[in-house]
Amino acid sequence: MKYKTKQRAALLDYLETRRGEHITVADIRAHFEALGRPIGTTTLYRQTDELVREGLLRKYIVDENSAACFEFTGEQPTKETLVHCKCEGCGKLLHIRCGQFEEMRRHISADHDFAVDARRTVLYGLCSDCR
Amino acid sequence: MKYKTKQRAALLDYLETRRGEHITVADIRAHFEALGRPIGTTTLYRQTDELVREGLLRKYIVDENSAACFEFTGEQPTKETLVHCKCEGCGKLLHIRCGQFEEMRRHISADHDFAVDARRTVLYGLCSDCR
DNA sequence: TTGCGTGCAAAGGTTTTGCATGGCA
DNA sequence: TGCCATGCAAAACCTTTGCACGCAA
Numbered sequence A, B: 001m002k003y004k005t006k007q008r009a010a011l012l013d014y015l016e017t018r019r020g021e022h023i024t025v026a027d028i029r030a031h032f033e034a035l036g037r038p039i040g041t042t043t044l045y046r047q048t049d050e051l052v053r054e055g056l057l058r059k060y061i062v063d064e065n066s067a068a069c070f071e072f073t074g075e076q077p078t079k080e081t082l083v084h085c086k087c088e089g090c091g092k093l094l095h096i097r098c099g100q101f102e103e104m105r106r107h108i109s110a111d112h113d114f115a116v117d118a119r120r121t122v123l124y125g126l127c128s129d130c131r
Numbered sequence C: 001t002t003g004c005g006t007g008c009a010a011a012g013g014t015t016t017t018g019c020a021t022g023g024c025a
Numbered sequence D: 001t002g003c004c005a006t007g008c009a010a011a012a013c014c015t016t017t018g019c020a021c022g023c024a025a
Helices: A006-017 A025-035 A041-054 A099-111 B006-017 B025-034 B041-054 B099-111
Strands: A057-060 A069-072 A082-087 A093-097 A122-126 B057-060 B069-072 B082-087 B093-097 B122-126
Touching: A006 A025, A006 A041, A025 A041, A041 A057, A041 A069, A099 B099, B006 B025, B006 B041, B025 B041, B041 B057, B041 B069
Parallel strands: A082 A122, B082 B122
Antiparallel strands: A057 A069, A082 A093, B057 B069, B082 B093
């Protein structure tokens, strides 16, 4: 994307207000729909793709049969890795701060020669309420 | 499923020959198609669902826009957890044996109150060839 | 015979693509 | 002006559902 279009600007403004939260393309679409200034679904998919490529937005695979989940981080994404945990009981998505995960990443990188991308990874399991 | 149908028997026979491998419903469908004894897609989805519930089959969410991935383990699934790593570069899916992952699971369970299900979880990143 | 399993056809939901239009520089 | 972005409509994909038929017990 080389041009600064109204749609892109509006999208970025909205994402800014939801920094750190989890939203889907459908959420974004609904927001602008409600505002009376809808943005085409196609455009939203293309813009979110681009923002992911630019590193301003993160994309998570949270559930095979639901929409992709995005998190806006902005220009300076926190270095700190928030591990994503998806509860298979209630569907809740949790963020946890976990040094042990970092340690495991280093180990897998060093000993198994695989570079885990914590920003794309989701741990599945059961939350405290559901276990 | 309470009945032992021909389809279920054929499916189990086939899965046995591919124990420990990763296959999709489309793969299974193609196999029986090629044999000239096709099994309906609907049936395959229902039987795989059932087998997952019975614990003979594991299901992984490997990529948001591709088919679900199954692994047949049979009656006695190994206690040992094989961690799944999906390479975002070449698409390869690796199994690794990793005690550190187990340790992290215990830690997250104890300190973050979340029970990670290693059999459903996939770590995303880059393999040795792609990093 | 009873009721579960099967499989076709069709729907469901998310994401992608073709193409004409409209906007940015 | 020249090229890119937009967005509608339609397709692509995987998966699920409705329903009539057929097979297991």
